[in-house]
Amino acid sequence: MLACKYHTPTGHHAGWLSFSGLLMAMLFTLSCQVAGDEDYLTYWCATNTFEIEFARQIVIEWNQDTTHLPVRFQPVPSGQSSEEVILAAIVGKTTPDIYSNVWPGVIEQYREAGAVISLSRFADLDSMLTSRLPPSLMEGFRSPDRRFYQVPWKGNPLMLFYNAGLLEEAGIKQIPKTYEDFFLLAPKIVVDLNGDQHPDRWMMDPNILAEWWQRFFDFYTFSIAATGGKTLISNGRAQLDRAETYEVMSFFRDNYMAGYFPRSIFQEDIFLKGQLAFHVSGPWMVSYINKYKSPEFRYGITKLPVPRHVQGPVHTYGDPKSIVIFSTTRHPREAWEFIKFMTSRANDRRLLAVTSQLPLRKDMISDPLFRDFFSNNPQLRFFAEQIPYVAGTDHTIYLQEIFDIISQEFDAACIHQAKPVEEAVADMQIRVATLLEREALDEKTKGR
DSSP states (O other): OOOOEEEOTTSOOEEEOOHHHHHHHHHHHHHTSOOSOOOOEEEEEOSSHHHHHHHHHHHHHHHHSTTSOOEEEEEOOOSSOHHHHHHHHHHHTOOOSEEEEEOGGGHHHHHHTTOBOOGGGSTTHHHHHHHHSOGGGGGGGSOTTSOOOOEEEEEOOOEEEEEHHHHHHTTOOSOOOBHHHHHHHHHHHSOOSSSSSSOSOBSOOOOOOOOGGGGGGTHHHHHHHHTTSOOSEETTEEOOSSHHHHHHHHHHHHHHHHTSSOSSOOSSOTTTTTOBSEEEEOTHHHHHHHHHSOTTOOEEEEOOOBOTTOOSSOOEEOOOEEEEEBTTOSOHHHHHHHHHHHTSHHHHHHHHHHHOOEESOTTTTTOHHHHHHHHHOHHHHHHHHHGGGEEOOOOOTTHHHHHHHHHHHHIIIIISOOSOHHHHHHHHHHHHHHHHHHHHHHHHHHHO
C-alpha cells in the first residue's frame, strides 16, 4: 500500500496528508491533464523558475527533431507539496510519462504501488549509468530487487559554510576538521557581548524542531561523515548501534549542554547577521548569501568535522533528486530516449548554467566542457568536488517512520538531555529494527 508521505524538493518540509488534502490535490491534478489522443510525452519538472527554464530549453531542442515523439512539459501542478500532487496523480492514474523531481526516499513506496517502471528493462541502462555516475554512487540507487526504478540526476551535497570574518576576529586560523578541533574553538566564538549573561554568538545552529526531515541536516549528515559514507541499513538490518552513532549524538549533546548551539528558533538569519560561526547547507545557499549578504560579510565553504579516527575523504548527505518513468506511460522506450537526452553531458552542462544545480556526474572538475563554469563559479566547485563522496537514503517504505524515531531520540538525548545517549541509541536501534522486521515479513508474505 502506498503511504501518504511527502518530501519537498529540497527536503525542508514534510508531513502527512489529510484525506481532504489528498482529494483536492487529486482533483487539481486531474484538471491539469492535457486532453486529446495525439501521441506525445508528458514531462513534469520542478516548480522553481530555473528548472522551468531548463525544461523549456531541452524540450524545444528535442522537439526540433521531427523523428522524436514530441514532448509537452509543465511544472508539477501546485499543491501542499509536489509529492502530494504526485501521490494524487498515482491514485488517479493521471501521472505524466516522466517526472524529474523525485526524492529517492519515496522510490520504494512508488515501486510497491506499481507506479514506476523498472528501467532495468532497457539494455543500455547500465552503460548509461556507468558513463555518468561516480562508481561509488551506483548501488545507492538500486532497489532491493536489484533493479533500477530511477535515474539519479542531480545532488545538493550538504557542507559547512563558515563566517570567515568572525573566525579571523576570534583569532582562529585553522578550520576545524575534527570534533576535538570544534570544541577547542568554541570558547573563542561563543561569548556574551552585551553582558546579559547569555551568548550572543554560537558555533552552529541545528534546528531544534523534532520534525523527522530536520535530521537530514544534522544527525544524518554528520553520521554519513563519521562513517565514511555508510547509511543506516545494511542487508535489511538496522546499523544504528555502532560507535559512530554514539560519537555523533555525543557531539550534539555536548554542544547543546555547553551552550555552543542555541536552543532557540530565530526569525532572522543569524548567519548573515554575524552571530554564527558555522552553518550546514547545500549549494542553494551560495546564491542566497551572495544576494543578501552585506558588503563586508565574508564566508567560505568546507567539509564537516568528523571524529578523530576518520580517515580518507569526508562524505556527506547528497540530497539527490531522480527522474522516473511512471507506469501509466504508453511510450516507455520514447520516454527513456528523452531521459538519456536530458542527462547527456551537454545538458548536464546546461543544467549547471541555467540552474546552478549540480548533476550527479563524475569528472566534472577535469572535464573541459565544465571548466569555464567552475572558473566563473568557484564556490560551486567545492560542491562539485564533493559529488563522488555523497550518500543518499536507504531503500525502505518506512523511511519517514525511521527518521521519526531518530528525531525523537535525538530530541530527548541531545537537545533536552532527558535520557543518556547510550539509552537513546539502544532505543533507536530496537525501534528501527522492529520496523525493518515488519517490512521483511510483509515482503515474505507477498512472496507467497
